[in-house]
Amino acid sequence: MRLTPAGALVLVAFSVPVAIELRTLFGIFGVALPLASVVVFEAVLLAAIAVAYVASSDSDADAAAKH
Amino acid sequence: MEIHAYEKLWLGAALLLIVGFIGTVAFGAVGAGVDMIDDDGGTVDPGALDQHPKFGDPGVYQSGPNEYDVYVVAQQFQFQPGTAEAIEVPVDSTVTFHVTSADVIHGFEVVGTNANTMAIPGQVSTFTVETDEVRDHGIVCNEYCGSAHHAMEGTVKVVPDDEFNATDGGA
Amino acid sequence: MATFVDRYPEEASVVKACLTVAFVSLGIGAFFGLVQALHRTGVVRLFSSVDYYTVLTAHGVLLALVFTIFFLLGLFTWAITRSLERPLPNIRLTWAWVGLAQAGTVATAAAILAGFVPDIGVSADVLFTFYAPMKAHPLFYAGLAMFIVGTWLAGADWFLAYREWRKDNPDERIPLQTFMVLTTMLMWYLATIGVAVEVVVFLLPWSFGIVETVNPLLTRTLFWFFGHPVVYFWLMPAYLMWYTILPKLAGGRLFSDPLARVVFVLFLLLSTPVGIHHQYLDPGIAEGFKFIAMTNTMFLLLPSLLTAFTVVASMEHGARQRGGEGRLRWLGALPWRDPAFTGMALAGLMFAAGGFSGMINAGMNINYLIHNTLWVPGHFHLTVGTAVALTMMAGSYWLVPQLTGRKLYSRPIGLAQVVLWFVGMVFMSNAMHRAGLAGVPRRTAEPQYNSFDFTTTMGSIEELQLQIAVGGTLLFVSVVLFSFNMLASAIEDPVETPVDDRLPAPLSGADGSPRVLDNLRLWTAIAVVLVVLAYTLPLASIVQDAGLFGNVPGVPMLIGNFVESLAGVIA
Structure with missing residues (x-):
């Protein structure tokens, strides 16, 4: 399934609460992280979405080339 | 179907x-x-609080060994006692608050705890707390009550037994 | 193919008139929201903290009452007309209620905004809950009364339309959208009895000086008699769109028509006998009455949980129709490019989060920790501020082209707008919930106090303040994008088919369902009985305490009063 630009945008939006709450999750287990950790989490998630986006459009291009 | x-x-x-x-x-x-707020506190005449046996002289009253009653009048924009002078209660005691309002609806919230009630003119809110730690707590009015609402605050001091002086806190 | 405006030009004008008021209120209200977010966090201050409460009153009234309810008036007019497939019976009556509601809005807004200019001597800094004995100018209450009567006449108009239709279709099931409109309006009639009595019998005569005193607990209880069901009056338009429009936008059809009816009947029954759950911390109301309100409230979770199922199931059905596969991969097949779809889906997601914090609010004992803290606005910015407001904005991208016969100016801007709203609200609401747990009160102009500091379990208060300010700014930018898109759409060239406006029939239709579902008299009667059971004894005991008109004189909310009071505090 191709990750569309709009789909990627929605994933990016969804990654924001995930990044914020990951810090809370660590807090529950007694690991107090600084505010900067949210930025790091978000950067990691954005990178993952970017990789998925590029990979899916590559495989799409491959599929298109074979036809 | x-x-x-x-x-x-x-x-x-x-x-x-x-x-x-x-x-x-x-x-x-x-x-x-x-314990939850209900109709146990009864009613008062908000226009004649100064003639009330307790709200006429609000403050801390000892009601038994390690048991205290605190009478608080909320009014624009202060708690009496609480704002001008802190409410002082001894640690390891059972404290019952009685809160009413002299004018509009106010809130009485001990910050960061579940000691929290509305103060409604004519009605008395009562709730009981245990003081288990020597420390200061903030009090805020958490219901909008007028243009200086944000300045309506106070302090509750939970003090060691030997520092407690009923007449001080009693205002 | 013709669309709504071609078939019902007069009704389309009515809907446009309502939506215009809604969107203008949204713009002004959102600006005030930005001002507040920056002021109470201490980031940017444009005026004194005294004026904060004028801004706050305007923000609450313009967004929670005017934007939402005018959108409802427009949406329901559209829904009744299209689902009954006939014009409204008496368009003069229709324009009369539009005019009355608009006049009431202008009067109330004028009374509030006059608070910025002390020389006028008119002020209504009483917030949208207007608890007596804080007293506003009579214009505020009079405008409010006109507005409410306007909504009553709107309901009458829709019931007349239904009666006409029934004459021609004696044996048909009530069309689903009409059913939703009628049950919502029955709930509204029942709920507004509280506020009508409060305003007309007590507050209006008192503000004119005919009556000297009020019973503050009585007017407060009457307010919440109305104040909780009003949140379902905001929510039902969103539900109408989630049930009847969202499945189509997702590429499929509604899962079940009968269960949609069950949900709306449950809201009619349970919306009103719950208002006392806003008064868990009030003295003068016995614990037993509060417990009854809580039990009803918890059962009110049921229709919303059922809705969550139906919405997700309908979306999955749509995605599979579009070729989606797998356990979760079907999510990728949804039409994320469509701002109407994406906005509603994100709104639904945030509503789930809002539902969880609402369960905390509803719990009679844990409520004490968060009552009147910033947690509460954090909660309702997820519900009315996102589930409702974002669904309305998203729905407009699909609805407005049917009213104007013009295409939407830009889908990408629309998509950016709804996504920005989601992100902005994540920041703002998350920080508000957390600040509330630290004890930060709601409805206050200052970020800190002199005699103590707030302590958080994680992070610092400063970063929460910053998060609120950033979130509020993103939300305002989102409203600017929305307004721009709507304005630009209004000057597009008219086209034959501006949007695909067909709504497919549900997967399982109304035919197999029990006819008793459509028995509106029966449900109304039960709803009335539940309200009588929940409210008679508490109201009787409150009246017994201090009498109908009480013994508390009014306290006008005027700036002059502030100076005197401050002098009193210093002395």
Whole structure:
């Protein structure tokens, strides 16, 4: 399934609460992280979405080339 | 009427959740004895608080060994006592607050705790807390009460037994 | 193919008139929201903290009452007309209620905004809950009364339309959208009895000086008699769109028509006998009455949980129709490019989060920790501020082209707008919930106090303040994008088919369902009985305490009063 630009945008939006709450999750287990950790989490998630986006459009291009 | 099997499952789980919620609160009230604000405090004449035996001279009153009553009048934009002078109560005691308002509706919230009530003119809110730690707590008015609402604050000081002086806190 | 405006030009004008008021209120209200977010966090201050409460009153009234309810008036007019497939019976009556509601809005807004200019001597800094004995100018209450009567006449108009239709279709099931409109309006008639009595019998005569005193607990209880069901009056338009429009936008059709009816009947029954759950911390109301309100409230979770199922199931059905596969991969097949779809889906997601914090609010004992803290606005910015407001904005991208016969100016801007709203609200609401747990009160102009500091379990208060300010700014930018898109759409060239406005029939239709579902008299009667059971004894005991008109004189909310009071505090 191709990750569309709009789909990627929605994933990016969804990654924001995930990044914020990951810090809370660590807090529950007694690991107090600084505010900067949210930025790091978000950067990691954005990178993952970017990789998925590029990979899916590559495989799409491959599929298109074979036809 | 056709109801999908998954939807029946969902419906059952939802009902279970709801009954569970009601059950925990009922247990809290009956089993664990969680105190909640109700109509026990009775009524007062908000226009004649100064003639009231306790609200006429609000403050801390000892009612038994390690038991205290605190009478607080909330009014635009202060708690009396609380704002001009802190409410002082000894540690390891049982403290019952009696809160009313002299003008509009106010809130009385001991910051960061569940000691929290509305102060409504004509009505008296009562709730009881245990003081288990020597420390200062902030009090805020958490219901909008007018243009200087944000300045309406105060302090509760839980002090060691030997530092407690009923006449001080008694205002 | 013709669309709504071609078939019902007069009704389309009515809907446009309502939506215009809604969107103008949204713009002004959102600007005030930005000002507040920056002021109470201490980031940017444009005026004194005294004026904060004028801004706050305007923000609450313009968004929670005017934007939402005018959108409802427009949406329901559209829904009644299209689902009954006939014009409204008496368009003069229709324009009369539009005019009355608009006049009431202008009067109330004028009374509030006059608070910025002390020389006028008119002020209504009483917030949208207007608890007596804080007293506003009579214009505020009079405008409010006109507005409410306007909504009553709107309901009458829709019931007349239904009666005409029934004459021609004696044996048909009530069309689903009409059913939703009628049950919502029955709930509204029942709920507004509280506020009508409060305003007309007590507050209006008192603000004119005919009556000297009020019973503050009585007017407060009457307010919440109305104040809780009003949240379902905001929510039902969103539900109408989630049930009847969202499945189509997702590429499929509604899962079940009868269960949609069950949900709306449950809201009619349970919306009103719950208002006392806003008064868990009030003295003068026995614990037993509060417990009854809580039990009803918890059962009110049921229709919303059922809705969550139906919405997700309908979306999955749509995605599979579009070729989606797998356990979760079907999510990728949804039409994320469509701002109407994406906005509603994100709104639904945030509503789930809002539902969880609402369960905390509803719990009678844990409520004490968060009552009147910033947690509460954090909660309702997820519900009315996102589930409702974002669904309305998203729905407009699909609805407005049917009213104007013009295409939407830009889908990408629309998509950016709804996504920005989601992200902005994540920041703002998350921080508000957390600040509330630390004890930060709601409805206050200052970020800190002199005699103590707030302590958080994680992070610092400063970063929460910053998060609120950033979130509020993103939300305002989102409203600017929305307004721009709507304005630009209004000057597009008219086209034959501006949007695909067909709504497919549900997967399982109304035919197999029990006819008793459509028995509106029966449900109304049960709803009335539940309200009588929940409210008679508490109201009787409150009246017994201090009498109908009480013994508390009014306290006008005027700036002059502030100076005197401050002098009193210093002395």
